[in-house]
Amino acid sequence: MTESRQRFYHLTTFGCQMNEHDSERIRGVLEEDGWMPAVEPDDADLLLFNTCSVRESAVSRLRGRLGEARRLKNEKPERLIGLAGCFAQNRKVEIFRDMPFLDLAFGPQNIADLPALLDSAESGSGQSGSFSDNDFLSAALPARRKIKYRAWVQAMTGCTNFCSYCVVPSVRGPERSRSARDIIEEVKRLVDDGVIEITILGQNVNSYGLDRDPGTADRVSFADLLMKLDAIEGLRRIRFMTSHPKDLGNDLVEAMRDLPKVCEHLHLPVQSGANRILDRMKRGYSREHYLELVENLYEQIPGVSLTTDIIVGFPGEKEEDFYRTMTLAAECQFDGAFTFMYSRRDGTAAADLPGRLPDATVKRRMHELVSLTQQIALVKNEAIIGEPVEVLIEGPSSRGDGLRGRTRQNKVVNYVAGASVKNKAEGCFTTVTIDSATSTTLKGRQACD
Ligand code: SAH
Ligand code: SF4
Ligand code: F3S
Numbered sequence: 129m130t131e132s133r134q135r136f137y138h139l140t141t142f143g144c145q146m147n148e149h150d151s152e153r154i155r156g157v158l159e160e161d162g163w164m165p166a167v168e169p170d171d172a173d174l175l176l177f178n179t180c181s182v183r184e185s186a187v188s189r190l191r192g193r194l195g196e197a198r199r200l201k202n203e204k205p206e207r208l209i210g211l212a213g214c215f216a217q218n219r220k221v222e223i224f225r226d227m228p229f230l231d232l233a234f235g236p237q238n239i240a241d242l243p244a245l246l247d248s249a250e251s252g253s254g255q256s257g258s259f260s261d262n263d264f265l266s267a268a269l270p271a272r273r274k275i276k277y278r279a280w281v282q283a284m285t286g287c288t289n290f291c292s293y294c295v296v297p298s299v300r301g302p303e304r305s306r307s308a309r310d311i312i313e314e315v316k317r318l319v320d321d322g323v324i325e326i327t328i329l330g331q332n333v334n335s336y337g338l339d340r341d342p343g344t345a346d347r348v349s350f351a352d353l354l355m356k357l358d359a360i361e362g363l364r365r366i367r368f369m370t371s372h373p374k375d376l377g378n379d380l381v382e383a384m385r386d387l388p389k390v391c392e393h394l395h396l397p398v399q400s401g402a403n404r405i406l407d408r409m410k411r412g413y414s415r416e417h418y419l420e421l422v423e424n425l426y427e428q429i430p431g432v433s434l435t436t437d438i439i440v441g442f443p444g445e446k447e448e449d450f451y452r453t454m455t456l457a458a459e460c461q462f463d464g465a466f467t468f469m470y471s472r473r474d475g476t477a478a479a480d481l482p483g484r485l486p487d488a489t490v491k492r493r494m495h496e497l498v499s500l501t502q503q504i505a506l507v508k509n510e511a512i513i514g515e516p517v518e519v520l521i522e523g524p525s526s527r528g529d530g531l532r533g534r535t536r537q538n539k540v541v542n543y544v545a546g547a548s549v550k551n552k553a554e555g556c557f558t559t560v561t562i563d564s565a566t567s568t569t570l571k572g573r574q575a576c577d
Contacts, residue, residue, distance in 0.1 A: 135174065138165070138175050139154060139177075140193060141177075143186060143214060145329055147236075150266055152280070153239050153266045153270070154178060154239055157240065157242050157270060159270075161246070169196065176210045176212060179211055179213040182214070183468060190215060197209050212236075214236060214295070216257075217300075230255060232245040232256050234257060236300055237300075238260065244256075266282070277324050277555030278324070279327075281318070283329060283336050283353070284333070288339075289372065290410060291399075293470065294476060308346040308352075308356060311328075315363065320362075327369065328367070334350055351377070358389045363389060364389060365389055366387070366390045369395045373398065373418050381429065391537070392432045392536055393435070394434055400442065401415050401449075401453035401454070402449035403415050408443070409478070419456070422460045433508075433539065436466070438465055438467045439467075440470065441493060443485070444483030450493050457500055461508060467501065470485075470490065502567040506565065509539065512562045514562065515561070515562055516562075516575050518559060520555070521554055533558070535570070542572075543571065558574055
């Protein structure tokens with residue numbers, strides 16, 4: 129390949145918002161190195177996948193896409209195939225042996241090494257990888273954001289909780305917090321660049337700062353970090369995820385209540401409603417503690433929306449345990465729930481637990497839980513009918529007959545814009561009166577500007 133020819137990459141991202149955010153860095157690093165994005169994989173010289181390992185379903189989807197990538201490489205053998213992210217990191221020992229068609233692979237902490245890996249792959253020196261767990265935070269790298277008015281901001285990396293089912297701590301390393309000063313500077317730069325809404329990312333933002341040296345001047349709690357960010361002029365909305373119930377203090381609830389820019393939405397994964405299962409999951413809290421947190425949230429923050437993650441079919445989950453999850457969901461009145469069937473991950477503590485459940489049982493429970501949580505979400509959304517809500521406009525609605533935006537509570541609103549209304553542009557605020565609701569979206573009319 130000659131140096132002067134323009135080279136194109138195609139990047140596919142699996143997994144959580146951390147990975148989406150890392151993909152912005154991967155694009156930034158590639159584009160600084162002279163690569164251009166290709167619209168279709170067919171047009172790319174480099175097919176890159178930012179992978180997830182959290183459940184087997186993410187890995188199966190990756191395998192499907194890799195089949196297609198191998199076909200494209202057979203058509204044009206100089207095409208490169210690369211894997212980034214958590215699956216690559218998790219399989220670092222055997223990945224090149226198991227996938228001989230791969231040219232390069234690297235972990236979430238090694239995005240900065242991408243140009244060197246590409247040089248080595250292009251010079252024909254064989255498969256090259258980078259998987260060291262260093263202290264480097266990808267936040268320092270250049271990023272290419274797709275949306276001008278909204279941005280993710282990484283407050284911390286890794287996780288030290290070791291929930292018994294989860295691979296994240298072993299692939300992303302221990303929890304490390306960035307300095308508050310760096311985060312604030314990054315947000316100010318983003319705001320100068322047109323950003324009005326940020327989402328602060330961390331696997332467990334409630335323990336932000338605790339890993340930092342108590343002697344450092346800018347070791348602050350997450351609630352204090354929110355207070356500092358709230359003071360940034362020009363910023364309009366602050367979101368964050370994920371919160372862990374074991375570390376959710378009242379200072380954060382008060383910050384959500386009192387700080388005008390912090391949105392009234394909390395994603396608080398419960399995983400199970402049965403203490404027996406929570407213990408086996410090593411979650412570090414009880415059903416009763418979780419219910420107390422929820423009661424306090426509803427009491428202190430009017431109109432707060434609450435979403436959660438739930439795992440069904442954890443090893444040893446009995447019918448009565450599952451029933452306790454159902455009653456907890458009913459008590460908590462979640463605005464939304466991400467429900468997952470337990471997926472056994474090699475190397476996790478739960479992988480060796482007895483009591484694996486038959487697929488049919490897990491599917492039946494999943495089905496019951498999904499119908500309950502959807503029913504609850506619908507009732508909660510219907511309660512907003514008739515109300516005016518503040519919406520940040522995101523673009524045309526998926527049906528194409530109107531516009532789409534999001535409320536402070538993180539609910540998607542599809543609406544018809546009034547003919548005389550000025551505010552129709554992406555990234556602007558408007559007020560919409562809600563006319564109807566489903567379990568996942570609201571529908572309405574633009575009220576005024
Ligand atoms: N740090 C976050 C999210 C981690 S992964 C947290 O602690 O909440 C997102 C969700 O995936 C988890 O909340 C959990 O519900 C689910 N998950 C993780 N490992 C899983 C597994 N092995 N099987 C099924 N679901 C899993
Ligand atoms: Fe995984 Fe638990 Fe860490 Fe979340 S808190 S990333 S579920 S180990
Ligand atoms: Fe995220 Fe999947 Fe990694 S959920 S942290 S991309 S294993």
